[in-house]
Amino acid sequence: MKEIRTLEDVKKLNLEPQRLFYSASHEEIKTGATADIYFVKTMEILNHMGLARKEVVAEVFPRKSGIICGVEEVLNLLKDKDVEIYGLQEGESFSPKETIMRIKGPYEEFAIFETALLGILAHSSGWATAARECREAAGDKVMICFGARHVHPAVAPVMERAALIGGASNASCILAAKLLGKQPSGTVPHAAMLIAGDTISVARTYNEIMPPDSPRIILVDTFKDEVEESLAVAEALGRALEGIRLDTPSERGGVTKELVYEVRKRLDQKGYDYVKIFVSGGLTPDRIRELSEAGADAFGVGSYISGASPIDMTMDIKMVEGKPVAKRGRIPGIIENPRLKKLK
Structure with missing residues (x-):
């Protein structure tokens, strides 16, 4: 597939008649x-x-503050091009x-x-920024992306x-974790309990067959009161x-601060103070802070990160053949930023 350069190239672009998915392939992105x-x-x-x-x-700037992400993909996009690239590095604030890029x-x-360049930066930075907000709310506690x-x-x-770049401890998506050299993280869904018909049998089987590096964290709200099921699982697995x-x-x-507080106290009273409380379901930074104060030890965040709006990015031509230029409303010439590093 050759790079698109003319309208004739666009007309000649033929797609497979039975395309399985509507997302762009790496080749389609690279060829324009x-x-x-x-x-x-x-x-x-x-x-x-x-x-x-x-x-x-050309310079790229954002409409609001955030955490930059997608820089590595931009460098890959323009890897074979005769250009110099200066920019902030992955994970820096802006x-x-x-x-943020020149x-x-x-x-x-x-x-x-x-x-493609603006889309990469806009969406990835939006996700990374939302993850950073959750990280700040969670402090040094575990925060995993479930989005x-x-x-x-x-x-x-x-x-x-992007969530990992923004500060998530890990990701549940296999490919995402692998891209950053991690093993994906996750527990067991309600489906396992519903099909087995019992939480305790699933917990025992999980403990028996899962490898040592798979944390023994059991979902406890499928059939019974959360406190009752937490204590039963703790007794079964010790x-x-x-x-x-x-x-x-x-x-x-939902998961309330009162519920977390009660589960924590009941576990402690029975001698299970070593058992951590992992919470998930509609978490936001405010809810993370609230549940953390109540005794939650770890957080699974989904829609707050995945549903984050892209951060609008704009690219302006600021110099042509060494002459400062700009459209009306903008100042001609480059806007200096000592934080930029040469990336390519």
Whole structure:
């Protein structure tokens, strides 16, 4: 598949008649198939005028503050292009309107990749920023991203990797964790208990067959009162039990600070003070703080991270052949940022 450079290339782009998924492949992204069509039209015009190779400096800035993520993908996107790239590094914070990336080189080298570049930074930074808010709320306690089920599978690993960059301790999505050299983290869903018909039998089997590095954390809200089931599981597994997970549905009031407090006290009273409390289900930074104060030790966060809005990113041409330029409303010339490092 060759790189798209002209409108004729667009017309000739043929897709497989029985495409399994509608997400773009790596090759389609690298060859410009996800670009907005007006960039192709722009290149047609500039090539006709003999201006496509003019050296430009383009800068990227965000509309609000956040945590930058997606830098490595941008570098991979432009890896084979004759451009210099300066930018913040993955995981650094940024302010509104701060220059977070600068690209220098012939315009035709990167013109059609503006759409993909901005999309990569916008969505990944949005997810990473939401994860950082959860990390700050959780302090030094475990916070795992459980958001893969809320997004298209093609971007699930992108989202959960961004969550890790933002501060999540781990991810449940297999591919996301593997991309950062980790083993995915997760417990057992209600499905196991419902099919087995009993929490204790599942807990015992889990303890028996799972490898030593798989934490013995058991879900305790499927059939009975959470306190009753927590104590029953603790009695069944003894010292092998590392934690219980509370995921009480909203129909039953959800996981409340009162519930966490009661479970903690009841476990302590029975000598199970070593058993940690893992909570999940509709968590936000405010709820994480509240449940943490009540005694929760670890948090599984899904929709707050996965549903985070992208952070709007804008790319402006600021120099053409060494001459400062800008559209109306913007200041001509590059905006200095000593935090930028040469990345390529």
